[in-house]
Amino acid sequence: MRGAAAYRRGKHAILAGAVLAAVLATGAYAIEQRHEGRRPDSAPGVIAPLSSIEESPATAPPPGIAEQARGMADRNGGDSDAAIRSLRLVRTQLGARGAALYMFELGNGTPCFILARSRSPDRGGSGACQVDETPTPGVAWIVSGTPTESDDEAFAITVVGLAADNVAKVEIAESDKTVGVPIVRNSFFYEIDHPAGKTWQTELRLTYVDGARKVSRVPGLPG
Amino acid sequence: MQGGSWVARSIISFLRHLASRGCRRSTSLSLDHSSRPTRGISGIPSYLRRRVGLVVLILGLLAALMIPTTALGWYQYFVWYETFSPGSIRYSAANANLDYVEMSWDSKGGTQWGQVTLCYANYQCIGYTSGNTGNVSEGFFQISYGRGKCNSPTDNTQQYTTYFCYVAN
Numbered sequence: 001m002r003g004a005a006a007y008r009r010g011k012h013a014i015l016a017g018a019v020l021a022a023v024l025a026t027g028a029y030a031i032e033q034r035h036e037g038r039r040p041d042s043a044p045g046v047i048a049p050l051s052s053i054e055e056s057p058a059t060a061p062p063p064g065i066a067e068q069a070r071g072m073a074d075r076n077g078g079d080s081d082a083a084i085r086s087l088r089l090v091r092t093q094l095g096a097r098g099a100a101l102y103m104f105e106l107g108n109g110t111p112c113f114i115l116a117r118s119r120s121p122d123r124g125g126s127g128a129c130q131v132d133e134t135p136t137p138g139v140a141w142i143v144s145g146t147p148t149e150s151d152d153e154a155f156a157i158t159v160v161g162l163a164a165d166n167v168a169k170v171e172i173a174e175s176d177k178t179v180g181v182p183i184v185r186n187s188f189f190y191e192i193d194h195p196a197g198k199t200w201q202t203e204l205r206l207t208y209v210d211g212a213r214k215v216s217r218v219p220g221l222p223g
Numbered sequence: 224m225q226g227g228s229w230v231a232r233s234i235i236s237f238l239r240h241l242a243s244r245g246c247r248r249s250t251s252l253s254l255d256h257s258s259r260p261t262r263g264i265s266g267i268p269s270y271l272r273r274r275v276g277l278v279v280l281i282l283g284l285l286a287a288l289m290i291p292t293t294a295l296g297w298y299q300y301f302v303w304y305e306t307f308s309p310g311s312i313r314y315s316a317a318n319a320n321l322d323y324v325e326m327s328w329d330s331k332g333g334t335q336w337g338q339v340t341l342c343y344a345n346y347q348c349i350g351y352t353s354g355n356t357g358n359v360s361e362g363f364f365q366i367s368y369g370r371g372k373c374n375s376p377t378d379n380t381q382q383y384t385t386y387f388c389y390v391a392n
């Protein structure tokens with residue numbers, strides 16, 4: 001009887017040991033994966049030169065922007081040190097919140113930008129990296145906003161992006177008007193006034209230096 | 224739940240087994256007085272103290288792995304190489320003071336969009352950012368407690384691979 005009991009204890013111990021080892025191994029794998037997590041194929045999206053940005057002096061960014069740029073580089077197959085070295089303050093005093101636009105690249109030519117709205121130096125912003133080609137060559141852009149109008153931190157729906165040297169004109173076409181958006185230092189910024197109940201029908205219209213035209217739908221938020 | 228309790232019982236059984244092995248080994252060696260286990264001030268034999276230390280270490284490791292932390296510096300890849308269809312939505316685990324969410328996906332030449340936002344515990348979301356360049360992020364807001372969210376907007380037309388969705392505080 002004692003032998004049988006010892007055998008059962010031993011069997012349970014082996015089973016439990018295996019479970020414990022599996023739990024520990026799974027945890028170790030999860031930790032490793034979290035640290036190694038990054039996009040694998042970070043081929044840069046094709047974008048023409050951004051000469052006015054590239055020629056401007058480097059910027060000492062706020063900590064929140066630097067941390068975001070470093071993380072975006074790490075997670076998307078870039079070089080975080082190169083990202084920080086390439087950081088440029090492109091625009092300031094944009095829109096109702098006095099936002100600032102930062103641009104950087106990942107060390108492999110992939111252009112990225114961050115729109116910083118907060119006055120807190122520890123906050124990041126709305127950002128993107130052009131890791132894929134797009135139907136609008138030379139233009140990398142996002143649409144960003146919040147539908148919570150009563151919130152203190154609400155901000156208008158914003159279209160912001162980079163426009164390379166091959167882009168001559170940017171326009172935003174809404175359901176009832178078309179507005180020219182100035183290209184300043186290879187960038188553009190536009191806040192959309194969108195009252196509740198108004199139909200969302202918005203397009204980004206581009207005219208290139210060679211006369212070609214491209215139109216891209218601006219998606220509504222939330223989607 | 225039953226599976227979880229079985230695992231817990233088995234681990235406890237395993238730890239007891241370790242402790243009992245330690246007792247038996249010491250007993251068999253106690254014929255030699257020079258190798259008898261010594262007792263400390265607390266009266267606990269040294270071999271048991273070593274076992275207790277091992278048990279505490281293992282339980283601490285398990286707790287560190289299984290209990291979600293709410294400390295600052297937390298982050299999570301809540302999507303990793305997953306196929307998104309138009310309308311697919313994924314939420315991160317909930318945590319405090321979230322202030323950053325990022326998504327990276329195969330935009331199929333800029334034709335397929337991705338979107339990120341942060342959501343409170345009641346799933347009301349704030350601060351949407353959408354793009355078609357294969358990577359978007361939002362780091363302006365901070366929510367007291369909630370989840371990161373990434374999604375393929377409903378008006379996308381194709382499935383795509385989302386390489387990762389990432390949230391942090």
